[in-house]
Amino acid sequence: MQEIENFEKAFYQDGFKLGMNAVNAGADKAELFSAIQEMYTAIDGLNDSLSVLARQQGQSIECKVGCEWCCHQPVFALDYELDYLKDYIDNYFDDETKTEIKQKAERKQNKLGGLKDDALLNAKSPCPLLNDGACVAYEARPMACRIYLSSSIKSCLHFYNVPDDKNSYPALLDLPMRLGRMMNEGFKSALKMSGIVPEEFRIEEKLTV
Template structure:
């Protein structure tokens, strides 16, 4: 039941995500939707076109959730500071599952000429050289621009992974502070919990369906797959 959150009308109910069982139902619904989308690709023998169509539908569902959050924030005189051109978060490690990164790679190959693709690969190598030997907090706090970042905008915005879509902040100052002072453990980006949890649940459902059918998935940093 894709876009279940519209029927649930969670945004107009001010649901407490930490205690309300209705939010648990939402998480289950998003997991189920992700599972069903993957099953569509599996039933089509995991042909690339079918897999990519399922991913497009999953991304559209998450984008719909994000759009609803922006509307709700305006209604409540609150703000979500994320927008195109704000790229503080595009300098940190971003992890995505291999099927997302294959979709991203296919988008790049269709959208750009050989020179541009070569430039992206070179930037990916530069980031990999800087981050490849890091682990733990040292890796998570490292700052280096995403290979797809150009003039503070994502070159492959429409094909960006779930992790990029669900990273929403209510205070850009907190993002700037984290960029400039990543080792400061007293202050972190003011991220919204709802989109992160629901987006992850949908992707978990997608991954679970693949695993149930014998298809293993792995997680990579974006630059590892763009080399």
């Protein structure tokens, strides 16, 4: 347990350092986005290492392209992550694709906008970025998506098909979720110290504008 806490502190400090570097450089768009990319690269590296370790121990991480069950639930992210995501979409997609993403986001927002608490958390509606079983903006997906790793496809399917079963939840790996969240918390804390107060939104809320 102490080792996990030490990891959490280290990832928080790394996130804080990245945030402060961006702040000290002026906290403009380019600096923030560069820091966010560096944060994501660190988490992706952690996930790659965990995948190798899992295979060595005869275990598996069952997340892969074409497995989209987690892409139908609400995904929350901080506004700087969603600005980064939206910038990626603006720069890499043509007008037709951007219009399609916006329309999908509006449909999901209309479906989920009035829901709260368990009704919202258990709602199932495809992510606006989902196309043929894959995320079209995978490289820019927010932290919540990156740290959502399951060791059992059956548990994901059950949660998708029976979301109201309070005894069921996807068999998610705890370590990447904890470390990714702590890194993002460190990054957020650095921004707050400079007067930037990040807010949380669902993905579709930012993709409708």
